[in-house]
Amino acid sequence: MSRAGRTPTTKRAPGAGPLMELVHRRRRGAELYLLVLSLVVGVGAYAAVGLGVNGQVPADLVKHGAWLAALVVAAHVTIRYKAEYADPVVLPIVSALNGLGLAMIHRIDLAPTGHPVGSNFAASQLVWMTLGVLGFITVLTSLRDHRRLQSFTYTAGLAAIVLLLLPLLPGIGKTVNGARIWIHLGPMSFQPGEIAKVLLVIAFAGYLVLHRDALALAGRRVLFVDLPRGRDLGPILAMWLVSLGILVFQNDLGSSLMFFGLFLVMLYVSTERPGWLVVGGVLFAVGAYAGYVTTAHVQARVHGWLDPFGKDSPSYQLVQAMYGMAWGGLTGRGLGQGSPQTTPISWSDFILPSLGEELGLTGVIAIILLYALLVERGLRTALICRDNFGKLVAAGLATVFALQVFVVVGGVTRLIPLTGLTTPFLSQGGSSLVANWVIVALLLRVSDAARRPPPEFSDQPADMDSTQVVMMR
């Protein structure tokens, strides 16, 4: 896939690195073809759900399919006009995941039990997806150059902190399933942490791109690793305290892990100092231990992870998810033919076990591979991006996906202790979906800049985009 994305041509820019030697083709036709495939997956799954549960295709199949296709095509057309060099694989991946998620949410809607009666999560999820795609289009249309975001470094950081604190405010904050990460404004409710993660990536990238040289200065050398200087520990300690605060005051283990991990990774990428990983690892271990000792919430999660089948184990949900996935086996029960609704929150945090039950190991591996591919495209964008801010933003956004998928999928399959996070694009949940579409837009914006051919340093004026060409001789 990655090889197909670029074509080795003979155009060379003098002094450029090996990755800049080639010119990327736009590949918008390939994107459209992959999008059609992704729609076949999403709409096909939706039809299969109806067949599996009721023995007939859903009455609103055409409406659902048309809406889904319209959204995806709108996103595609936006890319064609506003980010024509953007990576062609990202949107199809996202479209496939989103379509699959909608189908599974609809499937749980149809289940007779285990779900708030009369709810239609799939329809509301489609509305949220529409908002997400609108956000996607807005970002790509209004933001012509990702580097402009660098000037919002501190604004973004401040906004992220405010958003993270909002749920603690009395009146609008609300505790759902033990975690105080929701706010309610009238009929609307959303998790500000989801938006905060986008802002944090921008803030981290802007901050680190300026301070990376100072942060990269070596201090004491221990066992082949240069540790940072003591006086540079301020930012990481601050981030560590923020993460601990999220854990203690909001009971949100997943977000806490993700924000700290995100900062640590971006710090490492920007400074190229493995020593930061050592410092971060130690801080993580201390924080994790402190969290374990002080909060019953974390203890319950760890115990449920170590001994889910114990007599007094608190992990009914995890056990049900494991039963469901085991029941799915290699090829799954078939869409609409398992009992994913047996697992609480099967449409949100536990949507992957639901898919695992009905699509089997085959489906789960395919989904994990889609995520892996998405992260790979993000990291490749970071690799080929020409400016450091863009590199950091792309690497940070890819890391958000990687960490979030690892934490939630690892949690629901008992690889690591369970922490509540949404599964990107699959889980029912508006804030998460909108935020992830915005993330994808930002990623494509950086990708567009990275893959766009550099200004020609040639005798001939370029026939396209000539206004920007600088004549060198």
Next chain:
Amino acid sequence: MNRPIRNLAIACLVMFLALMINATYLQYWQAGSLTSLTKHPDNVRVADAAFDEPRGAILVDGRAIAQSIKSSDRYKFLRTYPDGAEYAHITGYFTRTLGLGGIESGENSVLTGDDPSLFVNKVIDLLGNAAPQGGNVTLTINANAQKAAFDGLRALGPRVQGAVVAIEPATGRILAMVSSPSFSPNQLAGHDFTTAKSNYDRLLADPLGPLNNRAIEQTLPPGSTFKLITAAAALSHGYTPNSMVLGGSSLKLPLTTKYLTNENHNSCGPAKITLTRALDVSCNVAFGSIGLKLGAQVLANQAAAFGFGRNDYFHDLDDQLTRLSASEFGTNVDQPGAALSAIGQLNVRATPLQMAMVAAGIANNGEVMQPYLVDEIRSSDLDVIKQIPSKVLTAHAISAAVARELTQMMVSVVQQGTATTAQIPGVQVAGKTGTAQSAPSRPPYAWFVSFAPAESAQVAVAVLIQDANVDRNQISGSGLAAPIAKAVMRAVLKK
């Protein structure tokens, strides 16, 4: 910054690989165990599916004692137990969320059709596009003997605490196994899960423990029936049936100031009596003195040869609540303790199954067979897929000669000793009564073990009446337990 990004990519690759390997482990390697109702009975997905599939029957003498009948409610099939309480501890129960018990649990893979031995049949079903059928399980139980045992206990009242085990001595086939009080598995297998749950909770809360299989789960002092083991040890160590042993009414226990007396402080007769006579009248003084002579170790070894100390020879009924308990002789038994142990008191504890095995071992010329309950695995078409062979537990618990002598002594017990109530016209019955003291405040336990016909025995029985709500002085092995054993033997012998 590209080097750290490449490292980051490798780290992400490792993370995603870990997720995929873990998912494979969960959905492939671990899936069999997670979807096994015997290991994870609370997996309602599997239970729901099982309620929709025809499950094989459990058969006794060609008749189903557990079967799935078509149902038209939420599920396609309903599990029913036509004989209810009579076979409850054998069939166990098949429930949605309360787990499985008994043979339903032990032979679950056969009954569902997933057992490897039924693989060929399953493939044929699949190829023929027929719904997969579960296999059937045939038990070693003799329906008449089981009924006699159940009716015998039931005649003492539905709340009587007791158990009956009958074994075919030559093979170890279990011919009857009843525990009382019992329960109706139909009350747990119904499709009204709320009712089933409350029924289950009620059974669990019942102080008499109806779910307990007293035949194998509970060990109690075997009392005088243990004198068979003491006698076996004596005969193997130089005694003969005519050896003169201490009679009289009391035995001074060494190292203490206490005396061992007989039941109700009776006298066994003259100061010296024969070993045969001592067994006839169940003379505590005589067997206490033999215990002192032989020592605790010899008795312990003899008990172990019959299966004491082991719980690994019977697994047919293992489930979430039930396990065979090992019978015990007791450890670190001192000198006076040897006398008490020799008459089945102190720390000696035995299951009814164990005492039936003692009788069966004597009846089978000293060879103790492993008891078993599952006779055949059959396909859904009742073709025999697998016949379970009998196995030897101890080849020479006692020599054949000792077995013959002991048999004669036991025949004498029934003819002119404490167990005349077990006589069957035209059949030589060998038996031994027991009345075990537990605590002064509690009624004694009544035991009876026997086999018949004395030569070439076809059935060995152990009966335990733990508490029958009758007057203390009416409790005796011969009065309460022997008639039940007699009925079971008659059912097997058709006499």
